[in-house]
Amino acid sequence: MNKVVANAEEAVRDIPDGATLMVGGFGLCGIPENLIAALAKKGVKNLHTISNNVGVDEFGLGILLYNNQITSHKGSYVGENKLLEDMVISGRIDLELIPQGTFSERIRAGGAGIPAFYTPTGYGTIVAEGKETRDFNGRMYVMERALTADFALIKAWKGDKWGNLVYRKTARNFNPMMATAAKITVAEVEYLVEPGELEPDLVHTPGVYVKRIFQSAGQEKRIERRTLRKKPEGN
Numbered sequence: 001m002n003k004v005v006a007n008a009e010e011a012v013r014d015i016p017d018g019a020t021l022m023v024g025g026f027g028l029c030g031i032p033e034n035l036i037a038a039l040a041k042k043g044v045k046n047l048h049t050i051s052n053n054v055g056v057d058e059f060g061l062g063i064l065l066y067n068n069q070i071t072s073h074k075g076s077y078v079g080e081n082k083l084l085e086d087m088v089i090s091g092r093i094d095l096e097l098i099p100q101g102t103f104s105e106r107i108r109a110g111g112a113g114i115p116a117f118y119t120p121t122g123y124g125t126i127v128a129e130g131k132e133t134r135d136f137n138g139r140m141y142v143m144e145r146a147l148t149a150d151f152a153l154i155k156a157w158k159g160d161k162w163g164n165l166v167y168r169k170t171a172r173n174f175n176p177m178m179a180t181a182a183k184i185t186v187a188e189v190e191y192l193v194e195p196g197e198l199e200p201d202l203v204h205t206p207g208v209y210v211k212r213i214f215q216s217a218g219q220e221k222r223i224e225r226r227t228l229r230k231k232p233e234g235n
Contacts, residue, residue, distance in 0.1 A: 003163045003207070004192065005214050008038035011186045015151055017044050018071075022107070022147075022178040023051040023061060024154040027080070030171030031060050032155040032188040034216045039153075040064055046071045050147055052103070052174055053077040054084050059220075068092075074147065076100040099127060102144055104177060109146035111180025116145045152182035156205070159189035160196075163210030164203045172204065179209045187213045 005011045012035060015021070025031030036055075039047075040063045047070050054073055055062035057080075064070050065083050072094035078084050087093040098106070099121045109117055118141035122128050132143040154175040157168035165187055167175055179185045187205075192215035 001195075002161050003210060003213050004161050005212050007214055007217070008034040008188065009041065011035060011188075011212050011214055012038045012042055012151075012153075015039065015042070015044055018046045018048070019044065019151060020048040020149045021050065022149040022152040022154075022174075022182055023049055024152070024173065024175035024178050025060065026052050026170065026173035027077075028056065028060055030155050030167070030173050030175055031055070032153045032186075033060065033220055034218075035153040035155075035186060035188050036061060036063060040067055040069070043067070043069070045069055048072045048074075050074045050107070050149055050178075052100070053079075054081050056080045057083055065093075072096075074098060074103075076103045102127075103147075104174060106144055106147040107174065107177040107181050110148040111177060114146055116143050118143050147181060149178075149182040150184065152178040152185040154179050154185065154187050154205075156187055156189045158191045158193060158198060159187055159210075159213050160193050160198050160207070161213070162195050163187065163205075163207030163213050164195075164198050165189070165205040165207075165210065165213075166198060166202055167204050176205050179205045184211045185209050186211065188216050189213060190216060190219060 049070050052075050062081055074096045076098055088095045102119055102121050120141050123140045123142050128142045134141055156165040158166045187210050
């Protein structure tokens with residue numbers, strides 16, 4: 001039952017070249033930054049990433065981009081990463097942009113064992129190109145397939161040695177869904193506690209979904225873009 005590993009390097013020890021990875025986080029909030037750094041150090045190549053975005057230049061998944069470790073990416077937002085834009089235009093990476101609600105539901109469906117579902121989002125746009133469409137009660141829907149991965153790399157606030165996890169505020173984002181949709185889920189936590197210390201009714205991800213867990217050596221909680229109001233004149 002003890003799923004604790006020593007560090008991030010040990011947690012990613014068997015991630016091979018060509019693996020499909022789900023990586024938690026929304027922007028830079030709730031990303032497993034130590035696991036990403038360990039992957040960069042390990043040097044695995046041709047990764048297929050599934051994450052809301054691809055970090056920013058030189059941080060988050062952006063580190064792996066700079067190392068040319070990512071071959072394809074599925075996500076919703078890429079606006080803060082100039083390198084990704086250049087890589088897409090030059091054909092160095094395969095990018096699939098997915099409406100955010102559809103993206104989260106595709107991950108949830110993958111974790112629930114649902115192979116596909118219908119949504120009206122994207123009908124009549126390039127999102128629907130090459131996909132099955134159907135009429136339900138006079139409205140057109142697009143069939144979207146579930147997303148799964150070989151590994152899910154997620155970040156939680158607290159976890160116990162059995163793998164039960166609690167997220168904090170916005171860092172909850174995609175992490176709980178991704179934890180259910182991969183063959184092997186690896187959790188990075190800020191605080192690692194003994195079994196029984198987490199209130200059962202407050203657990204967000206049950207330990208049954210988590211294969212490995214470790215307490216991160218430190219957290220770098222960056223802000224993607226700091227915007228400050230100009231000081232009024234005369235004050």
